[in-house]
Amino acid sequence: xxxxxxxxxxxxxxxxxxxxxxxEVLLFSLFAILPDFxxxxxxxxxxxxxxxxxxxxxxxxVYIISNKFNAILSSYYLLSHLILDIEYxxxxxxxxxxxxxxxxxxxxxxxxxxxxxxxxxxxxxxxIIESFKFTESTYFGNISVMFLVLIILAILIxxxxxx
Ligand SMILES: [Zn+2]
Numbered sequence: 001x002x003x004x005x006x007x008x009x010x011x012x013x014x015x016x017x018x019x020x021x022x023x024e025v026l027l028f029s030l031f032a033i034l035p036d037f038x039x040x041x042x043x044x045x046x047x048x049x050x051x052x053x054x055x056x057x058x059x060x061x062v063y064i065i066s067n068k069f070n071a072i073l074s075s076y077y078l079l080s081h082l083i084l085d086i087e088y089x090x091x092x093x094x095x096x097x098x099x100x101x102x103x104x105x106x107x108x109x110x111x112x113x114x115x116x117x118x119x120x121x122x123x124x125x126x127x128i129i130e131s132f133k134f135t136e137s138t139y140f141g142n143i144s145v146m147f148l149v150l151i152i153l154a155i156l157i158x159x160x161x162x163x
Pocket of ligand 1: 046081
């Protein structure tokens with residue numbers, strides 16, 4: 001998913017609930033793109049920085065050098081990254097203890113005679129070793145483009161209503 005979506009989506013949700021903490025919410029939103037730095041390490045994307053052990057270590061460091069509130073903010077952004085990356089092949093949530101990607105194939109389907117589309121989720125578990133066979137775009141995916149369009153629409157509607 002695109003870095004911009006990883007930052008904007010959780011930050012906008014948090015700003016709606018914590019409008020008093022704008023500075024902290026925006027500053028810590030940078031944690032939302034931290035896991036994607038494993039892109040620059042060969043055969044490591046969605047593995048070494050995309051798991052609960054890595055998140056725990058980062059949150060513990062934030063807690064030690066800062067405070068509990070900032071540790072909660074950083075864990076929120078880091079976990080949001082893993083959730084937004086859930087689309088196939090998913091992420092290696094339990095690496096290095098479980099060397100598989102856990103992800104979902106998400107399809108929007110319509111059933112004959114029913115005009116309302118439905119989401120179909122198929123859980124896919126892929127061995128990490130399989131991921132070396134394909135290369136995926138870090139910056140563009142179907143779901144992320146859809147989220148980005150929704151965010152832009154929401155911002156446009158908000159500003160049109162304000163005027
Ligand atoms: Zn990622």
